[in-house]
Amino acid sequence: MRRLLLLLYVWALALCLSGCGMSLASDRHDAEKLLLIQTMGLDREDEHLVMSVSSGLGPDKEPALVMSAEAGGIEDAIARLQNYSPENQLFYAHVQYLLLGERSADQDLDSVIQWVDRSPTLRMDTDMLVVKGSARDAVVDASEQATDITQRLASLERQARSTGWTINTLRQVAAALAEGDGALCLAVQTAPSEGRVFTDEQRSDAVVPAGYAVLDQRGLVRFLSPEASLGAEVLTGGPSGLLVTVDGCTMELLDGEAEVTGRFSDGGAPEGINVRCTVRTGVLEKPLRDAPSPEALDAALSDTVRSWVSQALACAQEDRCDFLGLRQAALKNAPDKEALDQAWRELFPSLPITVTVDGRVDRSYDLAE
Amino acid sequence: MDEKRITRKQFAAAITVSLLSPLLRLLPQTAVGLAGKGAWLSPLPALIPVLLLALILESLRRHMRPGEGMGGLLRRWLGPVMGRVVPALYAAWFLFYGGFILRSGAERLVSTVYASSGQGLFAAVTIALCLTVTLGQMRAAARTAVILRAVLLGALAVVIVLSVSNMDADRLAPFSWQDAASAVPGALPLASVCGVAACFSFLSGYVEKPKNGRWLWGTHLLLLALGGVICASVMSVFGPALTARLTYPFFIMIRSISLGDMVPRIEAVVIAVWVGADFMLVAMLLRCAHEALRPVFGLPDPEGLPMGSLRGGRFLLWLEAGAVFACSFLFDLPPWQLKLWSDRYIPLGNDIMLYGGFTLLWLATIPKRKKEKSKS
Numbered sequence: 001m002r003r004l005l006l007l008l009y010v011w012a013l014a015l016c017l018s019g020c021g022m023s024l025a026s027d028r029h030d031a032e033k034l035l036l037i038q039t040m041g042l043d044r045e046d047e048h049l050v051m052s053v054s055s056g057l058g059p060d061k062e063p064a065l066v067m068s069a070e071a072g073g074i075e076d077a078i079a080r081l082q083n084y085s086p087e088n089q090l091f092y093a094h095v096q097y098l099l100l101g102e103r104s105a106d107q108d109l110d111s112v113i114q115w116v117d118r119s120p121t122l123r124m125d126t127d128m129l130v131v132k133g134s135a136r137d138a139v140v141d142a143s144e145q146a147t148d149i150t151q152r153l154a155s156l157e158r159q160a161r162s163t164g165w166t167i168n169t170l171r172q173v174a175a176a177l178a179e180g181d182g183a184l185c186l187a188v189q190t191a192p193s194e195g196r197v198f199t200d201e202q203r204s205d206a207v208v209p210a211g212y213a214v215l216d217q218r219g220l221v222r223f224l225s226p227e228a229s230l231g232a233e234v235l236t237g238g239p240s241g242l243l244v245t246v247d248g249c250t251m252e253l254l255d256g257e258a259e260v261t262g263r264f265s266d267g268g269a270p271e272g273i274n275v276r277c278t279v280r281t282g283v284l285e286k287p288l289r290d291a292p293s294p295e296a297l298d299a300a301l302s303d304t305v306r307s308w309v310s311q312a313l314a315c316a317q318e319d320r321c322d323f324l325g326l327r328q329a330a331l332k333n334a335p336d337k338e339a340l341d342q343a344w345r346e347l348f349p350s351l352p353i354t355v356t357v358d359g360r361v362d363r364s365y366d367l368a369e
Numbered sequence: 370m371d372e373k374r375i376t377r378k379q380f381a382a383a384i385t386v387s388l389l390s391p392l393l394r395l396l397p398q399t400a401v402g403l404a405g406k407g408a409w410l411s412p413l414p415a416l417i418p419v420l421l422l423a424l425i426l427e428s429l430r431r432h433m434r435p436g437e438g439m440g441g442l443l444r445r446w447l448g449p450v451m452g453r454v455v456p457a458l459y460a461a462w463f464l465f466y467g468g469f470i471l472r473s474g475a476e477r478l479v480s481t482v483y484a485s486s487g488q489g490l491f492a493a494v495t496i497a498l499c500l501t502v503t504l505g506q507m508r509a510a511a512r513t514a515v516i517l518r519a520v521l522l523g524a525l526a527v528v529i530v531l532s533v534s535n536m537d538a539d540r541l542a543p544f545s546w547q548d549a550a551s552a553v554p555g556a557l558p559l560a561s562v563c564g565v566a567a568c569f570s571f572l573s574g575y576v577e578k579p580k581n582g583r584w585l586w587g588t589h590l591l592l593l594a595l596g597g598v599i600c601a602s603v604m605s606v607f608g609p610a611l612t613a614r615l616t617y618p619f620f621i622m623i624r625s626i627s628l629g630d631m632v633p634r635i636e637a638v639v640i641a642v643w644v645g646a647d648f649m650l651v652a653m654l655l656r657c658a659h660e661a662l663r664p665v666f667g668l669p670d671p672e673g674l675p676m677g678s679l680r681g682g683r684f685l686l687w688l689e690a691g692a693v694f695a696c697s698f699l700f701d702l703p704p705w706q707l708k709l710w711s712d713r714y715i716p717l718g719n720d721i722m723l724y725g726g727f728t729l730l731w732l733a734t735i736p737k738r739k740k741e742k743s744k745s
Binding site for chain 2: 002006009010093094117118119120121123124125171174175176178179180328332337338
């Protein structure tokens with residue numbers, strides 16, 4: 001009897017700590033009233049922050065709830081959004097995508113990182129994208145009856161996976177910025193869906209990749225050109241799936257790797273950086289006539305990739321922003337790591353960089369005919 | 370074996386579980402803040418003070434009589450005045466420290482899971498559970514510790530294994546000798562956490578006699594190894610700089626873990642399980658405080674009486690629990706102030722009371738120990 005009473009006593013105490021039902025905890029959630037936010041967009045308009053959210057399609061294809069609120073800060077915006085949906089409790093634990101508008105990426109990134117750190121719901125591993133223009137447009141205007149921004153971004157993520165683009169998470173960006181380096185973030189833009197037939201009511205914009213945005217502690221540094229974005233992709237090691245057309249041949253990048261090493265004098269002073277890239281492609285299409293020889297194609301591929309990589313490196317040096325992880329790589333073989341680490345910021349913009357690319361074209365057996 | 374006694378393994382489990390609470394409060398961010406990239410190597414320099422303290426405690430333990438804890442030894446060796454003042458000081462510190470753990474544990478749970486809840490509720494429930502355990506038998510608490518150790522270490526292993534996909538060893542590299550040297554200041558929080566094990570010397574009277582003087586080394590080595598693994602895993606996920614900036618990097622790391630679509634998040638379970646470590650530490654501190662005060666007031670052993678009995682000085686346990694609960698309200702501070710207490714004042718207090726206090730005691734009692742040895 002005594003044990004039973006003791007057990008009941010312990011159970012009663014434990015029940016008080018549970019998160020639902022009869023709990024005494026004041027922030028318990030009723031599952032039926034939760035509205036799971038899946039995509040969140042942030043924009044900066046003068047002194048105001050605009051937060052746009054989308055709940056994603058419901059389990060029975062109910063249309064997504066899309067809302068936008070303007071406020072002084074993130075928490076304030078969340079409170080306003082909650083007021084717009086009094087019947088539901090907006091729940092941010094399942095946010096999959098964080099879209100930052102251009103100005104917000106420039107000014108609010110630090111606040112976003114701090115906010116996610118303090119938030120008990122949001123994850124650091126949320127996919128982060130920078131929108132060329134306004135995130136509100138992407139979240140709100142890109143919605144239509146049959147689909148919504150979350151589905152579009154999920155589709156873009158699948159596409160990115162197969163075509164070689166890398167979607168970094170907030171954690172990866174925050175870690176790079178905290179180390180004093182720059183970070184790459186996939187940029188997207190809204191574009192009219194011209195290829196698909198819509199009725200007027202259904203017409204909406206598509207969200208398409210637009211290269212990479214470069215971020216550092218100063219904010220949004222720049223958007224990379226398509227070629228420089230490809231170069232950045234080759235240098236950061238994830239180019240598989242990218243399509244490239246060289247000498248009339250369309251090829252798919254199968255794999256590639258970049259080896260970055262520091263060049264030092266006998267006394268240990270940094271003299272430059274060597275970048276050696278190896279890429280392997282497979283031919284998908286070739287011109288019917290005058291197809292290049294395999295050797296010529298190898299050389300042309302190497303030249304093309306070298307041009308991309310050089311453009312990405314030039315952007316990094318011009319902006320004094322090491323978004324390609326060159327510091328980490330150069331430190332590995334530095335005789336005096338501490339000295340190079342401290343002097344890197346000053347040295348980097350003027351360090352001579354030598355790029356060599358070894359391109360190899362596979363599936364080229366029919367080119368030699 | 371005496372029914373009141375607990376085995377060395379159970380005692381080691383109680384120490385391990387209890388110390389997991391401050392370990393995750395201070396690591397990895399405090400160690401990374403002090404040591405930078407070298408924080409994951411901090412357990413190596415921390416070995417020296419931790420093992421020295423273990424040797425001092427073992428040296429003192431050898432002079433304890435059967436059933437006697439550190440409180441009894443202090444009372445016997447330091448005379449009628451100091452022999453009462455010093456254990457009472459230790460008891461006061463244990464109750465104060467217990468209040469801090471109660472509050473900081475509630476704050477961690479509230480800030481990481483229950484954002485809009487009050488901390489008082491969690492503190493009240495935890496102290497009620499701790500009092501229940503303290504009023505019961507020591508063996509029951511020790512058996513609970515064995516179960517909790519398996520649960521907590523299992524949860525830690527699961528978290529680290531599931532986080533492997535987010536880890537990047539490059540974030541720990543390149544590693545220079547300067548980084549290795551910087552590991553030394555990072556040893557301070559680790560040594561401070563392991564030093565808390567010295568509180569448990571007040572419970573020595575309940576533990577079976579060890580075969581040799583190195584029996585606690587395994588517990589210390591396990592805790593230091595855990596410290597190194599936690600630092601390395603969190604740093605390889607967030608990088609040293611971001612780790613030092615985040616509030617609870619280990620728990621933020623857990624937030625990113627999912628088991629596919631079936632179990633998208635597991636952090637609430639893991640963080641709730643971690644309350645077990647706070648619960649065990651507060652319960653043990655309550656008991657340590659009681660064992661420190663017992664010789665001061667000449668009270669009998671509280672074991673064996675019914676739970677509701679107030680005889681044999683058991684009312685003191687209720688007062689001690691009340692004191693811990695009251696102390697927890699002293700820490701009703703803004704988060705940044707609580708962090709300051711957590712990172713600086715509490716570890717400093719522990720170091721003074723445990724490293725400083727026991728070293729002084731050991732030095733001051735060298736003649737007495739020599740005398741006892743020559744007698745025997």
